[in-house]
Amino acid sequence: MAALPFLLRRFRELRVVDETSEQALIREGILTLADLDLAIADERPLTADATLRRAAGMLGQEARPLTLGRAWDVLDGLIDSLTRNCPLLHSIEASGPARRAEPVVSGLVVVARAADPARAIESIAALPTITDVLHRTLRRILVLFEGCEVDIRVATADEYGSLLFTTTGPARHVVDVLKRRGPRLSASETEVYTNAGLPYLPAETRDSPDAIDRAVRRDVPHLIRREDIRGDLHMHTTYSDGRDTLRRMIESSHALGYEYIAITDHSEHSAASRSLTLDDLARQRDEIAELRGATRDLTILHGIEVDILPDGSLDCPDAVLESLDIVLASLHDSAGQDGAELTRRCLEAIRHPLVNVITHPANQLVGRRPGYDMDYAAIYEAAAETGTALEIDGAPSHLDLSGERAREAVEAGATVVIDSDCHRCRALDRQMQMGVGTARRGWIEPGQVLNTRSLPDVRAFIARKRAR
Ligand SMILES: [Zn+2]
Ligand SMILES: [Zn+2]
Numbered sequence: 001m002a003a004l005p006f007l008l009r010r011f012r013e014l015r016v017v018d019e020t021s022e023q024a025l026i027r028e029g030i031l032t033l034a035d036l037d038l039a040i041a042d043e044r045p046l047t048a049d050a051t052l053r054r055a056a057g058m059l060g061q062e063a064r065p066l067t068l069g070r071a072w073d074v075l076d077g078l079i080d081s082l083t084r085n086c087p088l089l090h091s092i093e094a095s096g097p098a099r100r101a102e103p104v105v106s107g108l109v110v111v112a113r114a115a116d117p118a119r120a121i122e123s124i125a126a127l128p129t130i131t132d133v134l135h136r137t138l139r140r141i142l143v144l145f146e147g148c149e150v151d152i153r154v155a156t157a158d159e160y161g162s163l164l165f166t167t168t169g170p171a172r173h174v175v176d177v178l179k180r181r182g183p184r185l186s187a188s189e190t191e192v193y194t195n196a197g198l199p200y201l202p203a204e205t206r207d208s209p210d211a212i213d214r215a216v217r218r219d220v221p222h223l224i225r226r227e228d229i230r231g232d233l234h235m236h237t238t239y240s241d242g243r244d245t246l247r248r249m250i251e252s253s254h255a256l257g258y259e260y261i262a263i264t265d266h267s268e269h270s271a272a273s274r275s276l277t278l279d280d281l282a283r284q285r286d287e288i289a290e291l292r293g294a295t296r297d298l299t300i301l302h303g304i305e306v307d308i309l310p311d312g313s314l315d316c317p318d319a320v321l322e323s324l325d326i327v328l329a330s331l332h333d334s335a336g337q338d339g340a341e342l343t344r345r346c347l348e349a350i351r352h353p354l355v356n357v358i359t360h361p362a363n364q365l366v367g368r369r370p371g372y373d374m375d376y377a378a379i380y381e382a383a384a385e386t387g388t389a390l391e392i393d394g395a396p397s398h399l400d401l402s403g404e405r406a407r408e409a410v411e412a413g414a415t416v417v418i419d420s421d422c423h424r425c426r427a428l429d430r431q432m433q434m435g436v437g438t439a440r441r442g443w444i445e446p447g448q449v450l451n452t453r454s455l456p457d458v459r460a461f462i463a464r465k466r467a468r
Contacts, residue, residue, distance in 0.1 A: 003132045003133075003134050003144070004134060004135070005031045005032060005134045005135050005142050005149060006032070006033075006059075006063065006149055007030075007031060007032055007033055007035075007036065007059065008022060008025070008026075008031065008135075010055075010059055010062070011025075011052075011055065014055055016051055016052055016055040017052075021049075021052075024046055025046070026135075028044065028046055029137075029140070030046070030047075031135050031140075031142055031151070032107055032142070032149075032151050033056065033059060033060060033063060033106060033107055034096060034106075034107045034109070034151070034167070034169060034171070036056050037056075037169075037170075037171040038166070038169070038171040038174060038175070040053065040056065040171070041171035041172050041174070041175040042171075042175050060106065063106055063107075065104045065105055065106040065367070066104070066105045066108075066148070067103070067104065067105070067366055067367060067396045067397065068098060068101065068102065068103055068104070068105055068366075068396050068399065068434055068437075069395075069396025069397075069430070069431075069434065070105075070396070071097075071098045071105035071108060072094075072098060072430065072434075073146075074108060074145065074146050074148050074150070075094040075098055075108060075110065075150075077129075077145070077146060078110060078129075078145050078146075078150055078152075079092050079093075079094065079110060081127060081129045081145075082110070082112065082124065082127075082152075085123070085127055085129075086120060086123045086124055086127070088114045088115070088116065088119060088120040088123055089112040089113070089114050089120050089123075089124075089154065090112065090113050090114065091111075091112060091113050091160060092110065092111075092112040093110070093111055093112070093164065094108075094109070094110055095109040095110065095111045095153075095164055095167040095168050096108060096109035096151075096167055096168065096169060097169065097170075099168050099203045100168060100169065100170070100203050100204055100206060100207060100441070101203075101204045101403075101434065101437030101438055101440065101441055102207070103366045103367070103396075103399045103402070103438075104366060104367050107149075107151065108148055108149065108150040108151065109150070109151045109152075109153065109167045110150060110151070110152045110153070111152075111153045111154070111155070111160070111163050111164050111167055112152070112153075112154050112155075113154065113155050113156060113157050113160040114154050114155075114156070115156065115157070117138060117139045117154040117155060117156060118138040118139070120154050121136065121137075121138065121139065121140070121141050121152075121154055124141050124143070124152055124154075125141060125143075129145065130143045130144065130145055131143075131144040131145065131147075132144040134149065139153065139154050139155065140152070140153050140154070151167075153167060157187055158185060158187050159185040159186070159187070160187055160188070161185075161186035161187050161188040161189045161190070161191050161192050162185045162186045162192060164189055165177070165186070165189045165192045166178075168189075168203050168206065169206070170206060170207055173206040173207070173211060173212070176212055177192065177193070177196050177198070177212070178196075180196040180197060180198070181195045181196035181197075182195070193215070198212070198215040198216065199215055199218060199220050200220070201215050201220060202220075202223055202440055204223075204403070204437055204440035204441045205220075205223070205440065205441065205443060207441065208441075208443070221443065221445050222445060222446070223439075223440045223443060223444065223445060224418070224436055224439050224440060224444050224445060224446050224448075224449055224452070225436065225446075226432065226433055226436050228446040228449070228452045229258075229418060229432060229436065229449075229451055229452060230258065230259045230260065230451060230452060230453070230454070230455075231258045231259050231260035231261055231262075231299075231451050231455070231458070232253060232258055232261050232262070232419055232420050232422070232428065232432060232451070233260075233261070233262040233264070233301070233303070233326060233328070233357065233417055233419050233450070233451055233458075234262065234264050234305065234328055234357070234359060234391065234393070234417075234419030234420065234421045234422075235249055235253075235261065235262070235263060235264060235419075235420055235421065235422045235423075235428070236249075236264070236265055236266070236305075236421075236422070236423045237249050237263060237265060237284075238274075239265045239274075239276055239280055239283075239284050240265035240266040240270075240272055240274050240275050240276055241265075241266060241272040241273045241274045241275075241423060242265070242422075242423045242424065243423055243424040244423075244424050244425045246263060246284065246287055246288065246291065247291060248425045249261075249263070249422075249425050249428075250263075250291055250295060250298070250300060251295075251425070252425035252426070252428050253298060253425075253428060254295045254297075254298045256428060256429055258298060259297070259298065259299065259454070259455055260298065260299040260300075260301060260455045260458065261298065261299075261300060261301065262300075262301040262302070262303040262325065262326050262328075263284070263288060263300065263301070263302060263303060264303040264304055264305045264326070264328050265280075265281075265284070265304065265305065266304075266305055266307070267304055267305065267306040267307050267314075267315040267316050268315060268316070269307060269309070269315045270305075270307040270315065270330075270332055270333075271332055271333055272332075276304070278316075278317075278320060281304065281320065284302070285302055285323075288300050288302050299455055301325035301326050302324055302325050302326075303324050303325055303326035303327060303328060304316060304321070304324055304327060304328065305328040305329070305330055305359055306321065306327060306328065306329050306330070306355075307329075307330060307331075307332055307333065308329050308330060308331050308345050308346065308348070308349045310333075310335040310337065310345070311345075312344060312345045312348030312349065313348075314329060314349065314352065314354075314355070318354060321354040322354060325459075325462070326356050326357070326462055327354050327355050327356050327357075328355075328356065328357040328358075328359045328391075329349040329352070329355045329357070329358055329359070330358070330359040330360065330363070331345060331346055331349075331361075331363050331372065332363065334363070334372065338373075339372060339373035339374050339375070340375070342372050342373075342374050343374040343375040343378060343379065346358065346361070346374060346379055347378060347379065347382050350379065350382045350383055350386055350388045351382065351386060353465055353466055353468055354466065355388060355465075356388060356389060356461070356462050356465060357388065357389045357390075357391055357417055357419075357450075358379075358383065358388060358389075358390050358391060359391045359393060359419070359421065360391060360393040360395075360398040360400040360401075360421070361376075361379065361390050361391065361400065361401055361405075362374070362376075362400050362401065362402070362405065363400065364398065364399075364400045364402070365397055365398070366396065366397055366398065366399055371400060371402075371405075376405060376408065376409075377408075377412065380408060380409045380412035380413075380414045381412055381413075381414075383409070383412075383414040383415075384412055384413035384414040384415075386465060386468070387415070387461060387464050387465040387468075388414075388465065389414075389415045389416060389417040389450045389461070390406075390409050390414050390415070390416050390417070391416070391417050391418075391419055391421075392406050392416055392417070392418045392419070392435050392438050392439050392442075392444075393419055393421045393435065394418065394419060394420050394421065394422075394431040394432055394433070394434040394435025394436070394438065395420070395421040395422070395423075395431055395434075396431070396434060398421065399434065399435075399438045401416065401438075401442070402438065402441070402442070403438050403439065403440070403441025403442035403443075404441070404442060405442070406438070406439055406441075406442035406444055407442035407443055407444070410442070410444060410448045415448065415449070415450050415461070416439065416444060416448055416449055416450070417449065417450040417451050418432065418435040418436055418438075418439050418449055418451060419432075419435060419451070420432045420435065
């Protein structure tokens, strides 16, 4: 059997479709789960069949989604290959859930424009980096790339906006906007929204249930962007479980143009594969002092990511924490405690005058473990009251606070900080971008983010709490 798109292959195996209904799906362009979601949201007659809907739900579970980090690895590789080898393609962009910065990505989509889409599709099919072509029309090619199914769509310039908008999703949002707008084709996404009588909504906000309401009220603020970020306050080195040395992490941060960074390795009793003894911390302090000379326009803060112990105390003496520039604290280990006990632990750390940031506050593991069941309202309130920042952690395994929680936190008056929590220098920028994408899902604005501020303002934020 020739290779088929995942959806059609599973539909055949499950005997959800016969030959006639399979042809009907293909004719309608329903080749991926995203197509099917959209057709169902749009209430197309073909999708009224109950068996097909049940199977769609089941396949959604089965599709083995990717983390956002892995999705970007594949998409960047493919976009790079298309950019180098297919000169007919322009405006090549990742679309779908990755563009919305969803923590778990259920389908990979790339869109591009070309004067002659059919010829462009031919040039894509001929790429040696493509392992297999699963389906192909004049404007679309479903391929296997690095073991993943990717839907590549090509439009002419005058319909590119419609294509980017529709493939970005989510299905509910697409159908709701298109209902307001009629079937006109648009060259840009801004035009799609203008035709619907709405201001432009950034891709990351489109999962919010109130996105369209906010657009109707003209309540769409300028959201945080990667270029607003002036420093990264959370990263690891080989002093604890990082893969790269202190020197390399500093050099890479310098190359990114940051004004300041904080080096924040794990405290002694954290469950990390390697952690810092107090001796290590002293050695690290000396090495940072030496390296400061080499990067004069980058300020290196010496910090720590200290574990919050089961009794709520910190895994490092106060006298040592006091000697550091910044202190991050984390509930890495639940110690079998319930939500109420974990909340008490977290609040105790927030009320500690030397703790400046709570890292990945919910301690979720994307796709594997939901966040702790804590009293988040109490945590946001205490953070706001004490001047403690709550982190949006850009590591693809964390992406925590989630966009939704970050939004609640700033609404409660708390300050957030967006960090990479990076363990290797080549991911510093990528993880910061994913943190920013997560923040944008929470409608976060630059003024609500600690590390959009100047270094003196960051230092003042820390000093204010210490003075309390
Ligand atoms: Zn951590
Ligand atoms: Zn960390």
